[in-house]
Amino acid sequence: MRIVMFGYQTWGHRTLQALLASVHEVTLVVTHPASDHPYERIWGDSVADLAAAHGVDVLIRDRPDDEELLDALKRAEPDVIVATNWRTWIPPRIFELPRLGTLNVHDSLLPAYGGFSPLIWALINGEPEVGVTAHMMDGELDAGDIVLQRAVAVGPRDTTTDLFHKTLELFGPITVDALALIASGRTDWTPQDRSRASFFHKRSDEDSRIDWTWSAEELDRLVRAQSDPYPNAFTYHKGQRLRIVAASVSEGRYGGTPGRIFIREGDAVVIVAGAEARRGTGHGLAIERVRTDDGTELAALDYFRTMGGYLTGRPQ
Known part of the structure; x- marks a missing residue:
């Protein structure tokens, strides 16, 4: 034909x-x-x-x-x-x-x-x-x-x-x-x-912004969905954009406020996640690798030297 x-x-x-x-x-x-x-x-x-x-x-x-x-x-x-x-x-x-x-x-x-x-x-x-x-x-x-x-x-x-x-x-x-x-x-x-x-619709920058009220399972899928070479899922830390390159669902269950930089777990740093995080019944997002706005990629343990503080959806 x-x-x-x-x-x-x-x-x-x-x-x-x-x-x-x-x-x-x-x-x-x-x-x-x-x-x-x-x-x-x-x-x-x-x-x-x-x-x-x-x-x-x-x-x-x-x-x-x-x-x-x-x-x-x-x-x-x-x-x-x-x-x-x-x-x-x-x-x-x-x-x-x-x-x-x-x-x-x-x-x-x-x-x-x-x-x-x-x-x-x-x-x-x-x-x-x-x-x-x-x-x-x-x-x-x-x-x-x-x-x-x-x-x-x-x-x-x-x-x-x-x-x-x-x-x-x-x-x-x-x-x-x-x-x-x-x-x-x-x-x-x-x-x-x-x-x-x-x-x-077409995806845009806004669609890659992390909402820490999503469950850890949903955030894990978002990070994998925005894998390299796609624009990575991102959050803000101390006013600077931080891209999440690799993450998984934490082994432990953690409670508190969504976005809290909470605890080391193996080679990852766990962020409290989920709308019901205050109940302490859900998992967190275990971040393994990050990328700063200048393109530098780091292991999470090298980037988060101390625990505490929050990851946010907007610069603060």
């Missing part, structure tokens, strides 16, 4: 690699310009460079809504558009143009975790598995009928970086396999149960 691809960053790069190695003909690639957004600089393999290296025409767009793009798409005569990590809305006159429709490949198990940063949100929320969904695009974002879906388990100490690499391996195969089903003439796709749908 003749394929036009809308793709961006490493997800789009890996998908385009699979398409170029497949039986299909890629006739045009559309990608976004480079971004200064911190989350869009992380996995930044260039879709444009890969396409150009294989002699495929490339168009750069923030939004696919202009007449020049529409004319180029018509000349490309796609049987299917494949969209992977496309960051803005694709209008109906674009996604309905191919004779067999538009296949969107999204890194969550839809209908849950539509939208942005699904792996981070899923890990924060303690989901037992994550995955990739290939679905037919319709007028609602990430809501079309499912062609294929593949899942991977979330390990007990997995970070978002781990989950990224696990799910990235699914992008090429699920795209090529979904196209084979479309080419076979099948149209009996699975409608999404919209009663189970959720849709998440």
Whole structure:
């Protein structure tokens, strides 16, 4: 089949690699310009460079809504558009143009975790598995009928970086396999149960700020969700931002006021956590490694030389 691809960053790069190695003909690639957004600089393999290296025409767009793009798409005569990590809305006159429709490949198990940063949100929320969904695009974002879906388990100490690499391996195969089903003439796709749908916004600096009233289990997942190279979860100590690089749930149960720098436990320093911390029935967050605002990374025991005082959500 003749394929036009809308793709961006490493997800789009890996998908385009699979398409170029497949039986299909890629006739045009559309990608976004480079971004200064911190989350869009992380996995930044260039879709444009890969396409150009294989002699495929490339168009750069923030939004696919202009007449020049529409004319180029018509000349490309796609049987299917494949969209992977496309960051803005694709209008109906674009996604309905191919004779067999538009296949969107999204890194969550839809209908849950539509939208942005699904792996981070899923890990924060303690989901037992994550995955990739290939679905037919319709007028609602990430809501079309499912062609294929593949899942991977979330390990007990997995970070978002781990989950990224696990799910990235699914992008090429699920795209090529979904196209084979479309080419076979099948149209009996699975409608999404919209009663189970959720849709998440882009993450920003505010979303990485630690709230010490969260339970230690929730904070442990937040730290793992904001693993390097993602912007780390952060708090403030003596008015300075402090990034938490590695942490876990304490072995002991500790009581007091959330945010209190309390006690050494092995190679970690335990911070009192949880809305019910005053009862002393919950665990604390055992911080193992931190990073100061100048980029210096330290073991927690080297940074917290004495116990006492508080970690806070804002400079104090």
